[in-house]
Amino acid sequence: ILNVEQSPQSLHVQEGDSTNFTCSFPSSNFYALHWYRWETAKSPEALFVMTLNGDEKKKGRISATLNTKEGYSYLYIKGSQPEDSATYLCAFMDNNAGNMLTFGGGTRLMVKP
């Protein structure tokens, strides 16, 4: 079983604050790192798929970085809005495991207006 960890488990911020979370994963056999956004009562939706060390991806106010050599990825949200409230999941894809993903436990973000 691969070890994929996310921190913090939960986070409360005020509207307008910027925030970031961490995903740590094995530094060997890296193939890809996924980030998903999961709103309550909905299904997870992909934010980013990252494959190269040093990758930086951006979608609106959300961005992510990747360090495969040390085994971590950061997700940043600039100027948080109440609609950003969700659980953010990262998932590691091992080079030896086909297309299967191992998920972290998620970071639950709550943005107060």
Next chain:
Amino acid sequence: NAGVTQTPKFQVLKTGQSMTLQCAQDMNHEYMSWYRQDPGMGLRLIHYSVGAGITDQGEVPNGYNVSRSTTEDFPLRLLSAAPSQTSVYFCASNPSGSPGELFFGEGSRLTVL
């Protein structure tokens, strides 16, 4: 475009009963998988399939059976339901040959009494 369709959305079972969660995708994805989501534990892989006629076990396969007779369908069977199988179940699909994102169904909430 329906994407990934799961049924039923809600189900209550008594201990020892059996049932099948249905999953169908219309994106011609080769890879399909079943996850369960429990509080504080993220998504855990139950079974997966890399193509029609091929299935394999994930992290938590005990008590579940799968089959993949067509590319489109990947049903999950609970053979003799136990209270420990109370969970939210997600079916997902993704294309082969690339680290592509998972596309999730809407989830099935199962309660075993």
